[in-house]
Amino acid sequence: MENGASLFQFHQDTLGYAGTPVLRELSLEVRRGDKIALLGESGAGKSTLLRRLRELRPNDVAWCPQQPGLVPMLSAFHNIYMGRLSRYPFWYNLANLVRPLARPRAEIRELAASLGLGGQLWTAAEQLSGGQQSRVSLGRALYQQKPIFIGDEPVSALDERQADELLRLVCQRHHTVVLALHNVEQALTHCSRVVGLRQGRVMLDAASCELTPDQLRTLYRSA
Numbered sequence: 001m002e003n004g005a006s007l008f009q010f011h012q013d014t015l016g017y018a019g020t021p022v023l024r025e026l027s028l029e030v031r032r033g034d035k036i037a038l039l040g041e042s043g044a045g046k047s048t049l050l051r052r053l054r055e056l057r058p059n060d061v062a063w064c065p066q067q068p069g070l071v072p073m074l075s076a077f078h079n080i081y082m083g084r085l086s087r088y089p090f091w092y093n094l095a096n097l098v099r100p101l102a103r104p105r106a107e108i109r110e111l112a113a114s115l116g117l118g119g120q121l122w123t124a125a126e127q128l129s130g131g132q133q134s135r136v137s138l139g140r141a142l143y144q145q146k147p148i149f150i151g152d153e154p155v156s157a158l159d160e161r162q163a164d165e166l167l168r169l170v171c172q173r174h175h176t177v178v179l180a181l182h183n184v185e186q187a188l189t190h191c192s193r194v195v196g197l198r199q200g201r202v203m204l205d206a207a208s209c210e211l212t213p214d215q216l217r218t219l220y221r222s223a
């Protein structure tokens with residue numbers, strides 16, 4: 001599949017929960033190679049859209065949820081390993097739980113180092129800070145090695161420098177990226193396209209190079 005090929009298409013669709021619409025008359029296309037920042041105030045429907053994207057291509061999507069959802073008593077290593085749990089047979093996963101094998105050890109050590117978690121690899125998730133937990137969650141999504149990355153505010157618990165480094169890493173490792181973000185500078189720096197939601201509708205869909213931070217901030221102004 002070449003860059004530009006259509007991956008997701010919505011035509012005047014309604015997305016919501018149990019008959020309650022959240023996004024109305026949604027028309028949107030996500031193409032291979034897109035790096036999309038999804039912006040909009042809390043409750044605008046960003047997570048609802050991301051969830052639907054994930055449902056539509058479950059085998060191609062690396063998913064990084066808003067809440068880290070780690071197993072508290074397991075180490076950072078084991079939580080990151082979970083990204084590939086479904087890829088391996090039960091006995092292999094069990095072996096890695098009890099005594100991690102050389103290959104996943106090496107792979108996850110390298111990944112953890114790039115996430116700034118080299119010193120916390122064997123620390124239980126419940127003993128990590130909020131930012132460290134969200135980096136483990138990102139690591140688990142990166143370890144899935146899927147072509148499309150979908151992240152729901154994946155760097156909101158991180159400082160600016162770390163957030164920039166990790167967004168760069170995410171964009172390098174996936175041909176297509178869709179990220180819910182709140183930081184307009186991050187959106188313009190790391191993504192080539194911005195989709196803005198407001199009150200359940202797409203209010204903006206434009207190339208980042210045509211946008212300014214002030215234009216994006218209007219998405220957050222009260223009506």
Ligand SMILES: Nc1ncnc2c1ncn2[C@@H]1O[C@H](COP(=O)(O)OP(=O)(O)OP(=O)(O)O)[C@@H](O)[C@H]1O
Nearest residue numbers: 017022040041042043044045046047048049066180
């Ligand atoms: N599981 C659910 N069942 C019913 N309604 C839901 C559910 N999840 C979200 N909603 C509703 O859908 C609307 C949009 O929520 P959504 O989580 O998509 O917003 P968001 O833009 O991601 O917000 P935030 O930035 O706070 O994460 C909200 O009114 C919310 O109450």
